Amino acid sequence: MKRPLVIAGDRAALLCIDLQEEHRQDRRLLAVGFDAVVANARRLQDAARLAAIPVHHFAYVVDAAVSLPHHPRLPDGRSAFSDKDDPLTAICPEVAPVDGEQLVVKSEASAFGTGLGDALKAEGVEWLLVCGVWTEACVDATVKAALKLGFRVVLVKDACGSGSVAMHQTGVLNLANRIYGGAVVDTAGACRLMAGETVPAWQPDRPVPIRYGYEDAATVYAWL
Template sequence: MKSPIAIRRGAVAAVFIDLQEEHRQDQRYLVDGYEKILANVQRLQAAARASGVPLHHWAYIVDLGAQDRPFHPVEADGKSAFSDKDDPLTAICHEVAPADGEALRIKAEASAFRSGPAAGELKARGIEWLVVAGVWTEACIDATVRDAVASGFRVLLVKDACGSGSAAMHQTAILNLANRLYGGAVTDTDGACRLLSGESVTVWQVEGSVPLRFTYENAARLYAEL
């Protein structure tokens, strides 16, 4: 269902997940429509900074020498097939990189909140809402959102500031999250920027049990209607 919400100043933080160069330069790991996603993220970041909303950035880095991953895909030289610690393409894209005073956290797993102090630190600062954007939707975004909800945060999922390897992968991942986004909401970049600036905005919120019964035929339409 759609209903109006507003987010209290001082109770919101913006979270940006894995917006790294490999997703536009590494042919094995390209994100569909990545330039548009980065442009939307830029708008979100500008809105957050203008309203004094704290920004938190994460990058996914694989260090097989320090992590126990027996089934992880590797190249012939033994390095990770993606996001290897020595690959310069793991750098955050310059146009959405942390500004002065904004920390970049490194994570070694899909979720930003599965381990480490981030969730507790945000809670201690009185954060109730997390505005979430980044890639890949069905992987690191999904894991981060689910752990954030389990930790007691309300998540504002910005659907057109997230992405994956294809439109179908992204759209069905958003629909799956929307079906169980208890306490949170789904909107687009326009709506998120308005909420960050203190406006009331009509957004999609889950009601009942798994209301979005999508099929191959109607998934794109349901996604567009969120």
């Protein structure tokens, strides 16, 4: 259900997950509506910087020589996607780190495999606003890891994307069902939250409150 939400800006951080060029240039990894996702992520970054909320950037990059045994590889041994020598793993320039912000390279789905949790807790962070791609993969893994570590997560639904509209929407719905202690909002709402405003936000009030099917998933998603 939607309930009023306010967050403490001095205990918040913005996580930008894998906003890399491959998602708009590599045919195998195209994210639907990625330019809109990037534009919304930029709005979030601008709002965070204005409110002195830290912005953390992440990129998924694979070194096939040290990756998991069954990781997909090309005939020449390189990673089949996000290879360490592929220039398309670069962060899109519109949403790249600015002075004072770091880019953390990760080799697994969750951003929390990098020591992020300890660093955020040392900074007193309680709330995480999350955007990026792909919704049901790296975003999902990051959100679930954050919840397990005790953070409260605000998932910014229209600043995330995936390989299809259905994949994205069901990814958001699945997280919305289990984002206990957190919320789902859109970019406009997230910007208002970072500015200190109270915003109506989807927050689960019981276990798995959303049940959806093929016929109504898009409608339920739009309602969040």
